[in-house]
Amino acid sequence: MSAILSADDLNDFISPGVACIKPVETLPNQQPSAGDSSNPYEVTTEDKVAAADAPPASISLTDCLACSGCVTSAEAVLVSLQSHAEVLNTLDAYPELQLPWMKEHGANGLNNGNEVNGAHIDGKIFVASVSPQTKASIAATYGISLRQADNMINQLLTGPQGLRSGGQHRSGFTWVLDTNAMREAGLVAAADEVIGSLSPQETQSSDSTGSRMEKPKQPVLASACPGWICYAEKTHPHVLPHVSRLKSPQALTGTLLKSVLAKQYGISPDQVWHLAVMPCFDKKLEASRAELTDVFWETADGDETRKGIRDVDCVITARELLMLADARGISFPALSRKPLRRRDRVPFPDAQLDRFLFPPQRLLEARSNGMPEAGSSGGYLWHIMQTYRAQHPGSELRIQRGRNADVVEYMLVDLSTEAVIVKSARYYGFRNIQNLVRRLKPAKQSRMPGAASRIRPGAGARKPGGPAGSAAGQNMSEYVYVEVMACPGGCTNGGGQIKVGDVGALRGSGVENGGDQEVLPAQKEWLQRVDEAYYSAESEQSADDDEDGDDDVDMDGETNGNGNGNGDVGDEETVDGISRSHIKGLFQHWAESTGIDLDRLLYTSYRKVESDVGKSTGDVERVAGLASTIGGGW
Known part of the structure; x- marks a missing residue:
């Protein structure tokens, strides 16, 4: 059983152990026991309240992180x-x-x-x-x-x-x-998808769909993070036409x-x-x-x-x-x-x-x-920009940080004219993702006569303040690609990774770097260590690494097409x-x-999903039946 989600919490609709910062006004009627010091801002779970008395918690997905927050009961079973x-x-x-x-x-x-x-x-x-x-x-x-x-x-x-x-x-x-x-293989396909989606003859429907048969709109949004996809399908289907189908x-x-x-x-x-x-x-x-x-x-x-x-x-x-x-x-x-x-x-x-x-x-x-410039989530944005760079000799890739470390803008600039060829951006973490989806929201047309002629592209999206020219205040339509990941810092900081608090037990010794008194600094340092391991490129092989003593030989001499990790673009091929x-x-x-x-x-497809978070969904048997019919293999 997963340490995060349990099938025993079907009518709770909040994954066990998740403390939510939003007050819940519809808690069950139950007299607190003597000495009860529970936090009134924490979602009540079944270890405290009988399952029959617990109503669905009225929490919007926009209030939570999809990587460790609200999921539907059917999803809890699937997990x-x-x-x-x-x-x-x-x-x-x-x-x-x-x-x-x-x-x-x-x-x-x-x-x-x-x-x-x-x-x-x-x-x-x-x-x-x-x-x-x-x-x-x-x-x-x-x-x-x-x-x-x-x-x-x-x-x-x-x-x-x-x-x-x-x-x-x-x-x-x-x-x-x-x-x-x-x-x-996906990096090459992603670059071709982005370049192809910007071709003038390619068209895309304007409704909230993400069909495999249609090309994504500009800016193309990364699709490798399932937490982000879950969030988009449930709460912001207007962004689905932009999501990569890869x-x-x-x-x-x-x-x-x-x-x-x-x-x-x-x-x-x-x-x-x-x-x-x-x-x-x-x-x-x-x-x-x-x-x-x-x-x-x-x-x-x-x-x-x-x-x-x-x-x-x-x-x-x-x-x-x-x-x-x-x-x-x-x-x-x-x-x-x-x-x-x-x-x-x-x-x-x-x-x-x-x-x-x-x-x-x-x-x-x-x-x-x-x-590090490519990020810890596969380097999709980096490879796409390098592909554009290979197609434009004499260009230079420039990187500019936005309002925080998880918002970064990438610009490919022609060195002879200083003209910007293409722009892209990285948005990590849901605090930044919420700003992203708001900027992509279609403008609402006013009912006042003549208002349509005064609407500018993106005018309906609220643009949080930021330094001029920074990614924080950028018009999203100017980007060709946005690498979107749910976790701050990217995939090396995923919810299933080993946390610093577990290291001592796994090593059989106490936690380093100050233990419980320095949890946050230790965790930051720990993430840096994981990143260092992720980016490390090992080029040497000791003689005793191979137990049978055989030499590695590429018998047919074919190139495997693997990256060398040095950031060199090479040619267009x-x-x-x-x-x-x-x-x-x-x-x-x-x-x-x-x-x-x-x-x-x-390629795959995406669709608008009606979430049952905060809604009446019926009995446990119906939910379990639903879970058994979704997907294959059961």
């Missing part, structure tokens, strides 16, 4: 069903599915007990994808390098001393992927795995069980979206007559990954920090995708998370170290090998 306990239950329920290409390589010596003769084998292929922010959190926790954290995670999920050391079937994960692979790296990885294995090798998508290890609890909600199931990439319009099979079956966070090890009786810090032997690795059946997903070590080391032609060739191969249109594989 609670994704946990470290669910991972162990699934591993114990199904043996690893051993397929012909795996048998050829002797995949870990496992056998599912049946002949490999079709899709009726009682087993699953277990695949995991891990975000770089999660690795950075673990690296900071144990004071190790990012690569060592990656090795320890691999040892846990697929090594003989990890999950395979116990359980009914001794099942583990056949492949453990780095989501940076599909992030790089799937997140988590979703792209799931679609790639299940579509290729299903279409090329005849494996049912429900026999591929995909676990994602992410920095954010909201990623669990993203995995539960009906739009991110096989229904929507199998058919052009989406066959809603059947329940879809989710592209991502379960999401856990960095803290839950450590709980996963503890539940299996494994000491995570005792795991080997060296990589698994390559001769035991099971190749992905598609050779071209195998080289992309599991590059040789020298190319893997070049797959950087970027630099190679942007920030990423080969656009290589990524587009990969996309073409993906589409041709599966027989699926590329737009169904890469």
Whole structure:
């Protein structure tokens, strides 16, 4: 069960333990007990009031942070069903599915007990994808390098001393992927989407929709943060026409795995069980979206007559990954920090995708998370601006901070004329996001005669004050792209990351830097350590890093298209170290090998959502039934 959300709080409509700053005037009638010193501004939960007496709390989503605040009861069920306990239950329920290409390589010596003769084998292929922010959190926790954290995670999920050391079937994960692979593919697709959406011949409907069939409006808003998407769909649907249709790296990885294995090798998508290890609890909600199931990439319009099979079956966070090890009786810090032997690795059946997903070590080391200017959330804005820069020789990218550190403006300037070519901005944290959505709100037309002729673009949006020319006072229509993330500081500060208060217990010692008396300074310093781990680029490999002594050799000499992390643009073909032609060739191969249109594989849709927060929604059984019908896999 998630440490944040619980299925036991169905009629509370506020995630347990969340203290809200907004007064609640409709608290249940109950006499306080003697000595009761409860805070009248805290939302009452079921541990204090009987469930039958607790009315829905009247709290608007605009009053909360979507990453750790109000969610509907159905969403609470969807989240609670994704946990470290669910991972162990699934591993114990199904043996690893051993397929012909795996048998050829002797995949870990496992056998599912049946002949490999079709899709009726009682087993699953277990695949995991891990975000770089999660690795950075673990690296900071144990004071190790990012690569060592990656090795320890691999040892846990697929090594003989990890999950395979116990359980009914001794099942583990056949492949453990780095989501940076599909992030790089997503960066190229994001740049093409932004440039294409600004083309004059492209049109977009003006209603509150975010259909995959339509191009987003300027400014294009990032879509990789599910907390931001949840907030927009529930409270500000007028921004949906601006939201990028591109799937997140988590979703792209799931679609790639299940579509290729299903279409090329005849494996049912429900026999591929995909676990994602992410920095954010909201990623669990993203995995539960009906739009991110096989229904929507199998058919052009989406066959809603059947329940879809989710592209991502379960999401856990960095803290839950450590709980996963503890539940299996494994000491995570005792795991080997060296990589698994390559001769035991099971190749992905598609050779071209195998080289992309599991590059040789020298190319893997070049797959950087970027630099601080690119941000800790994947570097979408940075790569888009670098793509524009590659198309305009003699230009320079300038960065200007807005009213706070989480509002930053990026300008590409022609050095010969000092003219601004394009602008973009970064908006992190809901305090800044609320300003963003207000500026994008369509102007209300006055009923007074002749008023329409006096309305200026964006005039209906309230513009908070800020220094002239700063991002705080900028007209949003001048931006081509806005990178929007729910968490202040970006994804390294996600709600599922390991907090400084947990470090002492995880290390087996007291909390450093002053303990409880200096919580805020210690937490700030802790986030800096996580960021340092995230941005660290390791280029050296010690001789004892490889347990089998084999050298990394790129047998075919192909470029993998991975970024070098040095910020160099290169030419228009190679942007920030990423080969656009290589990524587009990969996309073409993906589409041709599966027989699926590329737009169904890469893009998704968004829709206005009616939230039940603060509304009467009926009984618990109805809500639980609703949760069981949303998404696939249950």
